[in-house]
Amino acid sequence: MAIDVRRRIAVPWPRKVTAGLARRVRSVPRSLALILFLGALLSLGWNIALPAFQGPDEDAHFAYVQYLAETGSLPAVAGNSPVSMQEHDALTYLNLFPLRGVLEARPAWSAADLRYWTAIEHTLPSGARSDGYAGNAVASNPPLYYAVMSVPYLLFGWLPLLKLIFVLRLFNAAFYLATIALVWVIAGDLFGRERWKQTLAAGVVALEPQVGFMSAVINADKLLIALITAFLLASLRVVMRGPTTPRVLTMTFLAAAAALTQGRGLVTLPVLASTLVVAWIRFRPQIVQALRQLAGAAAALGCALLFYLKFGTPGGAAYGGQASALNSGAGFNVRQFLSSVYQFYLPSLPDMQPRLGPAYGYRQVFIETFFGAFGWLEVRFKPRVYDLLQVAAAIGLVGFYTACVLRWRSRLRHAWPQIVVMLSLLITSVAFLHYVSYRSLLNTSGAEPLIVGRYLLPIVSLFGLAVTYTIGSLPRKLSAVAGAVVLAAGVLLSLTAIGITAVRFYA
Amino acid sequence: MRRLPGLRPSLAALGTATLATLVIAGVLIWFLPYLTVQRPVMTGVPASAAISAASEFAVSPHESACMQSVTIEANSHQIEFGVRPVTLGGAGGPPMEVILSAPGYRSVAHLVGGYPGGRAALAITPPANSVIGSACFLDVGKQKALLDGTSEARTMSRSPMVVGAQPVVGDIAITFTAAGTKSLLGQMGEVVEHASNLTDRLVPPWLIYVIAVLVLFGVPSSIVAAVYFALREQEGGSAAA
Numbered sequence: 001m002a003i004d005v006r007r008r009i010a011v012p013w014p015r016k017v018t019a020g021l022a023r024r025v026r027s028v029p030r031s032l033a034l035i036l037f038l039g040a041l042l043s044l045g046w047n048i049a050l051p052a053f054q055g056p057d058e059d060a061h062f063a064y065v066q067y068l069a070e071t072g073s074l075p076a077v078a079g080n081s082p083v084s085m086q087e088h089d090a091l092t093y094l095n096l097f098p099l100r101g102v103l104e105a106r107p108a109w110s111a112a113d114l115r116y117w118t119a120i121e122h123t124l125p126s127g128a129r130s131d132g133y134a135g136n137a138v139a140s141n142p143p144l145y146y147a148v149m150s151v152p153y154l155l156f157g158w159l160p161l162l163k164l165i166f167v168l169r170l171f172n173a174a175f176y177l178a179t180i181a182l183v184w185v186i187a188g189d190l191f192g193r194e195r196w197k198q199t200l201a202a203g204v205v206a207l208e209p210q211v212g213f214m215s216a217v218i219n220a221d222k223l224l225i226a227l228i229t230a231f232l233l234a235s236l237r238v239v240m241r242g243p244t245t246p247r248v249l250t251m252t253f254l255a256a257a258a259a260l261t262q263g264r265g266l267v268t269l270p271v272l273a274s275t276l277v278v279a280w281i282r283f284r285p286q287i288v289q290a291l292r293q294l295a296g297a298a299a300a301l302g303c304a305l306l307f308y309l310k311f312g313t314p315g316g317a318a319y320g321g322q323a324s325a326l327n328s329g330a331g332f333n334v335r336q337f338l339s340s341v342y343q344f345y346l347p348s349l350p351d352m353q354p355r356l357g358p359a360y361g362y363r364q365v366f367i368e369t370f371f372g373a374f375g376w377l378e379v380r381f382k383p384r385v386y387d388l389l390q391v392a393a394a395i396g397l398v399g400f401y402t403a404c405v406l407r408w409r410s411r412l413r414h415a416w417p418q419i420v421v422m423l424s425l426l427i428t429s430v431a432f433l434h435y436v437s438y439r440s441l442l443n444t445s446g447a448e449p450l451i452v453g454r455y456l457l458p459i460v461s462l463f464g465l466a467v468t469y470t471i472g473s474l475p476r477k478l479s480a481v482a483g484a485v486v487l488a489a490g491v492l493l494s495l496t497a498i499g500i501t502a503v504r505f506y507a
Numbered sequence: 508m509r510r511l512p513g514l515r516p517s518l519a520a521l522g523t524a525t526l527a528t529l530v531i532a533g534v535l536i537w538f539l540p541y542l543t544v545q546r547p548v549m550t551g552v553p554a555s556a557a558i559s560a561a562s563e564f565a566v567s568p569h570e571s572a573c574m575q576s577v578t579i580e581a582n583s584h585q586i587e588f589g590v591r592p593v594t595l596g597g598a599g600g601p602p603m604e605v606i607l608s609a610p611g612y613r614s615v616a617h618l619v620g621g622y623p624g625g626r627a628a629l630a631i632t633p634p635a636n637s638v639i640g641s642a643c644f645l646d647v648g649k650q651k652a653l654l655d656g657t658s659e660a661r662t663m664s665r666s667p668m669v670v671g672a673q674p675v676v677g678d679i680a681i682t683f684t685a686a687g688t689k690s691l692l693g694q695m696g697e698v699v700e701h702a703s704n705l706t707d708r709l710v711p712p713w714l715i716y717v718i719a720v721l722v723l724f725g726v727p728s729s730i731v732a733a734v735y736f737a738l739r740e741q742e743g744g745s746a747a748a
Contacts, residue, residue: 032733041726042722048710098663111637162709163706196734200737484526507548
């Protein structure tokens, strides 16, 4: 038998890879490709509209990335050098520090200012990028996001600071695009390969203004959102297709990665446990197989924990931010906590103690700062926009409830494993935020409720899926019209958000 | 009355038309007035006011309060700041001179005495190009004046201040504005220039215009097209079923 050597040589591997990639790109559904393109445009728009360090805690997150990339070490929690000299000088001489959260302030934006800053940057000593070693406000965060962002930093670290931040934000946008694609896939798994529902779910997430905004901010939340969305997909596949070892391990690795990204990633652990229980109830695997999977999952989590303890803790608390409030400070009072949660959503009853802390509840977290509070929360839509969003959210909730009730017997009852997984993610996330908010209020004598709507973004996929389920339950034509209304609102809100942010900083 | 089959809008056409109509209506109703309404033009804020604890800086007769590293743009025609006399009532605040200077540039603005206190807006001569220099507030009267500002750490600007001959921690809140009013569309050149400067010119102004047009038209067009393809595929699937 003759071997066609010439034919083998004629197709070198790079071309094969390129051809494979091209095939894969061509196989991306057109609607998804368009939504990803839209997402890339929005992220680019946000990147320009938002000057350096004007996203929430962006100065601290960038300082963490910079120190890790420059030195290979993690910054310390306590100390007096939270950012590098380079970053400190940029914050000072470009007036970017007093700009944070102060609506009347403007950056040093002129050509003369840029020349001034360039001259300063050129005279900085060689260690000016690597001396932000201690006192970083996010130093208690686990290191995964910062380690990932160190890669583009190392590639482009030679750029001047403002250019470097712009480039790092471009890389950051990949997490946003990944989230959109993952929501598309989840919608396909849940609703069947119905393009309209997949488009609606992915479109709703892409056009949620706060998600777009965060895509251009150097902040660990972006990776957390992508990882928790991926974790939801993996969990759903475990309960829908069966708990094979690769699926269980994938889900576990994603949970571990989320926990290594941000304290709020810990919410995946109870969901992981409930998913395994549901999968074993549904598929009843053999004891040996179940134990093997359990051991694999435990080993993966154990490795993540060991890795974190060995390399990922900068000293002091194991987690910072919201997670540090889990078990700290004043005593926990169950009655007061439940009353606090009740009053978060509903007006207080006559004999109730007033809620601890400021007037801060459903409207502020689920509407105002979930849909749109940009910059350091100071850039906002007009109040009537939030009024309309609150009305729309109420209509949506009623519609969602109605759709669930009407379809319970025919469809939903059979999808109980998926519902348990999604509900457990929703309940764990919201309960976690309420708990840490209550703890924080106790610890700060009611001054700091700690939570904002941005912290709900890791479960933004559930928001997109709920909207899609509600609208998808309508008659076909009504569904097309209602979906169009929701997406049009998303477009207008997203473009408005970029516009008002650019005006706030540059006009 | 029976409807002709050919005139029944398809699902894709219905969804796409609704989406496109709403976006266009929103742009016309919401965006256009915002972009075209005339408003004062801020040309620079060397130092903003305090957020929670306002500070006042006293300037004695024949003394001055000077801030360094103040940027004055070529389109700045007016300086705004808050000032009041030490004692309320009486003859009012002392006359002041505001002296802006930088290499090759000097402008002096006069505030007539006798004011009750509040926000002052004085005309200045702008420099030919944007410059970085100093802004001095000279008390040319016979009593002290109090200038509004901040000494909060989080609102302090880059500009060091000297009152009399003493360095003082804090800033006088200063805003520069242009002559007259402009719409946001009319300010687009400056907005784009500022944005470009804050990327260290990595994104030049012309590219910002391109990106702005892409975002403004690309985002709505992409979602309209995505909805069209999705609903058309849905229709195809339903028909096949």
